[in-house]
Amino acid sequence: MKRIERGGHEDQEKEEESMSNHSQFSNFFYPKNIVVIGVSSEPTNLGKNIVLNCLTFGYQGEILSVGLRKGVVFGQQIYQSLEDIDRKIHLAVILTPAKAIPEILEQCGRKGIKWVVIESGGFSEMGKEGSALENGCIEVARKYGIRFIGPNGIGMINMENGLAMPFMPLQRDISLGPVSILAQSGGVGLSYLGFLAEENIGINKFVSMGNKLNVDENDLLEYLIHDEGTRIILLYLEGFTDGRRFIEIASKSKKPILVHKSNRFKASAQIAHSHTAALLSDDQLVDHALEQAGCVRVNTMDDAMDYTKSLTLPPLKGNRLAVVSRSGGHAVIAADVCAHYGFHLPSFPEDFLKKIESRLRAHVIRLQNPLDLGDLFDLDFYEYIVDELLKREDLDGVLLGHGYRYQGFEQKASRKLVQKVAQLVERYQKPVALFVFTESVEIDYLRRHSNIPIFSAPENAMRAFYLSHKWASRRPISMELSRRDLGSKTT
């Protein structure tokens, strides 16, 4: 599967370099203790929120604070200088005015701190003066061998140890799970965190990379590819630091990498002017390179979420689907999208259809694939149908559409059905793309409480299936993607 051919010797070197990068970067994610620089007890101080988030998320190491003025935050005194701290410090997080930062880095260097996250803005994104500050930071970092993330980001989160650096209080409902996020923009990154929390999909690690002055997406991507806890990688990028290296690293990944690359139509410094053919082909080059590297490109936040959801399901290994829906119209839409993506809908055997027919109320629906369950009201029997379909060898997955009313008489049975379907997916290790037509408050409930992705329309579910199949047929199917059975079946 190797796409970029190189000599064996060089390969070995690269491999060693990569492993050393890995142990190096784990210092960012698993520090023994941290110091937050720029904390005060003022109500509007943002540095304080970094301490708060680490406390909220249960970071186990010591959290120290440094600020200009004396004071107490969360029961602990604020040091007025790094020098006042008498023990060794592993990692520093800085949120002070930009102009102070080269000097603070200098202090970090003298204190022996090698791992730093700079969250402050006001650097090259602000013009010449900021660029000079950046050069200052780079110089000091080189002098002391410091690696730093940022500036102009919101730092990192590691759900495995409760490290949580954003300077705004985080949602508490973020859980530990398979998805790691690298986002150049803190705001877009936070949106993704929020969307995933609402889908009950857990996060492993999160990095807001900001200006990528020292540590860039390639360093972090390489780390995450080797990171045990990460199974799906989602990147939001506004520009590549080194596109060639990115492709080299990404093409070795056995984990799916979703790339949301914006800034697609801006060639010059002027933001967002009308696109020309030249610009478009630029973006097509990115398309092509990402394709070559085996990445999945997504162009909108909705796509990114649908695709991430689909990748938490067992992979769709073939193109034979069953479509089952409680509404005939939705079944037609679903069948339509199946055809659009080239999926096959094999016929169902007669005895199976007869068994279903015996349960129908008015017998006014013709049974076939897609299967319209319009007037079948026995929801336990739905479970039987999904079970029968998943166990069939001539089917690779099921598209299931269910509809009911929030606070209606079927709500309880429907919620139970969703849980049962999630269990069947686990048992048969085949995916069910489940779309539910109901009030958004109920969709929200299902998303937060189900162990299976919930789609709100057949088109989104099918698009996700399409991606899953494309991903599964691209490489030997990595069992790392299934929710359980990780040990024995891993290739």
Place this chain on the structure above:
Amino acid sequence: MKRIERGGHEDQEKEEESMSNHSQFSNFFYPKNIVVIGVSSEPTNLGKNIVLNCLTFGYQGEILSVGLRKGVVFGQQIYQSLEDIDRKIHLAVILTPAKAIPEILEQCGRKGIKWVVIESGGFSEMGKEGSALENGCIEVARKYGIRFIGPNGIGMINMENGLAMPFMPLQRDISLGPVSILAQSGGVGLSYLGFLAEENIGINKFVSMGNKLNVDENDLLEYLIHDEGTRIILLYLEGFTDGRRFIEIASKSKKPILVHKSNRFKASAQIAHSHTAALLSDDQLVDHALEQAGCVRVNTMDDAMDYTKSLTLPPLKGNRLAVVSRSGGHAVIAADVCAHYGFHLPSFPEDFLKKIESRLRAHVIRLQNPLDLGDLFDLDFYEYIVDELLKREDLDGVLLGHGYRYQGFEQKASRKLVQKVAQLVERYQKPVALFVFTESVEIDYLRRHSNIPIFSAPENAMRAFYLSHKWASRRPISMELSRRDLGSKTT
């Protein structure tokens, strides 16, 4: 703007025919009284729900019930035959087994009922036997001059008079408003009803057309084009009854017609087989014809909702936008999509930017268009910014991104901001595409309680703007589309 040239005489005839159709079809939507046939007091009876829905939605006319067995529903006796009813009946709704329906139609004819809605399934969609029943219905209808909607649908809703025929209890939160829906599938139609209710967008009329055996989408579209209460028409179709007539009718519409046409890849009787070039070109023909008729084609339910939302805003008359966002990353994504669709982002004047700069907290953001308001926390000032931008003559609309936390300290001020923005849109009659990054429960609240569409991502908001602009530049801008000022400014 006339696209299909014909002689003046023929035109006049058509116009007269169309007006006579109009008064004819108003009998379906504004009946003086109705009879529901197929009602029983059994707990599982569905006909009863039709009576219930009419009561819930406040239908003012008399509602009579006919069924095989004696009984009482909602305080009123069930008649055992139409003949037992001693007064004139305007409209009948039938929900009985299919095989009884030709005879019931015969009874309707004898009773002088000319307007019928048949909701039962089990007709041609079930094969030969069903086709014979259909022929029976057509024959009886011809004999008595009956017009009927259906079979195999869920009937009509008219929010103007509370007529509500679906046989499942409807959501109560549907309100009266500008959108009318024609849906071949009841299930998809209901999904649209639900989505619109959640967006606080009102419905005017709804028809589930089913098998379109007698009344088809052309009859109903023509009616809605002339219907005063309808300002936006949304169609869900699985097939055209007479495509040429559809195009003729649609091309005369001054109201936007959104067409969601599924069944795109099925040429033969077999549902959803793999698509071929021939099939694809079939669908492209539909594309072309709809374009020619000035319809807006949508291919997914998400698109349909985004576009319907955008059409409830004042039209975007030019292509000059201001992008304002509380997150820099979202601003970049938005600017990106602006470029993709060919919108221009004019520079903002210096004095305006200086005024904003004076309010910023850390001065670490460069002000331009797109405008990143990252550390501006005074939400009243956001209102000032939107006001200033909407009043500018060099701007046609604003894309505004706002973010806050559900139950966070800014929730109240943010909800107020959304209301204020809606008022500014009204005042200046220019659109603001508002996307909000927050928890879905808060998005849901905003959608249900705002008089302005809420988008959940910049891409969706921009796509909606694109459509709005395309629509506004297609024809003389119809002022019918603005939420108020209907009287004086109507062209």
